[in-house]
Amino acid sequence: MFEKTPFIIAELSGNHEQDFELAKAMIQAAAYAGVDAIKLQTYTPDTMTLDIRQGEFMVSESDSLWRGSNLYDLYAKASTPWEWHKxxxxxxxxxxxxxxxxxxxxxxxxxxxxxxxxxxxxxSFEMTDIPLIQAVARTGKPIIMSTGMATLDEIEEAVAAIRAIGDNPLTLLKCTSTYPARIEDSNLVTMADLATHTGCSVGLSDHTQGLGAAVAATALGATVIEKHFVLDRSAGGVDAAFSMEPAEMKALVDACRAAKAALGSVTYGGSDAEQAAKKYRRSIYVAVDLPAGTVLTEDHLKIIRPSFGLAPKHWPDVVGKTLSVAVQKGQPLAWDMMA
Known part of the structure; x- marks a missing residue:
């Protein structure tokens, strides 16, 4: 589905602060940071909620970045004008x-x-909206879906809704739907279980602060990493608190690429680059000058680097052997020296 993995997405969200020039600058900075993709969010306040300013239409959670906000106003502020998309x-x-x-x-x-x-x-908050998921599936295009706080049953229901329509390439993202998310709530080992249950490729939509979760997810096989992006956290932005600045995003990209490269393949016996170093293993060497006919003792030999003599495992076999030739200190011990 992706030319390279992890496929790293910079999410602009509403951090453009309704400034078109800032949105363009964000995209340019994200490209410089080395991400693979830019993602927008397409909605209006009217497609998200009702313009009601009381009760459940107010953000009331004490630990929310948006506590006290009216949902309608919040979505109006965070939305990306549709005329900007093209x-x-x-x-x-x-x-x-x-x-x-x-x-x-x-x-x-x-x-x-x-x-x-x-x-x-x-x-993640829309993954229980089956009519929306079905509409996306009908496009026939690849789908990335955040699972957020969904139960396994809800995830399987959403996947089944897609599969009933087509065979869209589908990637499921582990996601902790708190903003910002605590690193200890990431539960990244869920990704492997998610892949086992659904047969889908998996990744991470990361709301933590920093790059640790993204790098760990890469090491655990994530094919997609999504991270919110901002030019300058101190300047504000609806998602700024858990968004990465350009230098941080570049560090994340570099770290994830390095983590993926480090995975490699199952290898024993050393890589090609290690073969030359094998000469610095230990082996059995002659430690003193000895005439032919000498019966070798432990005082005559030494296990040292490099590795041009007999392997150390042969030590019990050579002690007590008789030399058939004279040898000098520093010669690697070989079978043809002994009778």
Whole structure:
């Protein structure tokens, strides 16, 4: 599905602060950082919620970054204007990036299809929206889906909804849907279990602060890493608190690439690069000058580096042997020296 893995996505979310020039600068900085893709979110406040300013339409959680916000106003602030999508996608593509989005309702899917996006992302809070998932599946395009706080039954139901329509390439992302997420809540070992249950490739949508979870996920086989992106955390942005700045994103990209390279393949006996070093193993050498006919004792021999003599395992076999030739200190011991 991806030319290289992990496929690293910079999520712009609402960190552009409704500034088109800032959104463009973010894409340029993400490209410089070495990511593979840029992802937008396609919604309006009206496609997300109702304009009601009380009760459950207010963010009330005490530990939320957005405590006290009205949902409608929050989504209005965080949304990416639909007229920006085409020029932002074109900019990303001109920089060699894959550009796509998360739709949040059916109208967003229809709109993104007019832009011929190459793939889709289903956000973790939308993965129980089966009609939305079915609409995305009907495009026939690859799907990346965050699992967030979903149960295994809910995940399997969403996967089944896709599979009932087509064989879209599908990647499921382990995701902790708190903002920011605690590193100890990542539970990355779930990825392997998720792959076993669904037969899908897996990855990580990472809301932790820092790059540790992403690197660990890469080492555990993640094919996708998604991370929120911001130019300057101190300047603000709805997701700034758990987003990476350009230098941090570059460090994440480099670390994940290194982690993937380090995985390699099952190898015994040393890599090609190690073969020359084998001469520095230990072996049995003559430690003193000796005439022919000498019966070898432990005082005559020494196990040292390098490895041009007999292997140390032969020590019990050579002690007590008789030399058939004279030998000098520093000669590697060989079978043809002994009677």
């Amino acid at each position: 020029p932002l996608f074109e900019l990303a593509e001109s920089l060699g990036l894959v550009a796509f989005s998360s739709p949040f309702d059916l109208s967003a899917v229809a709109f993104l299809e007019t832009l011929n996006v190459p793939m889709y992302k289903i956000a």
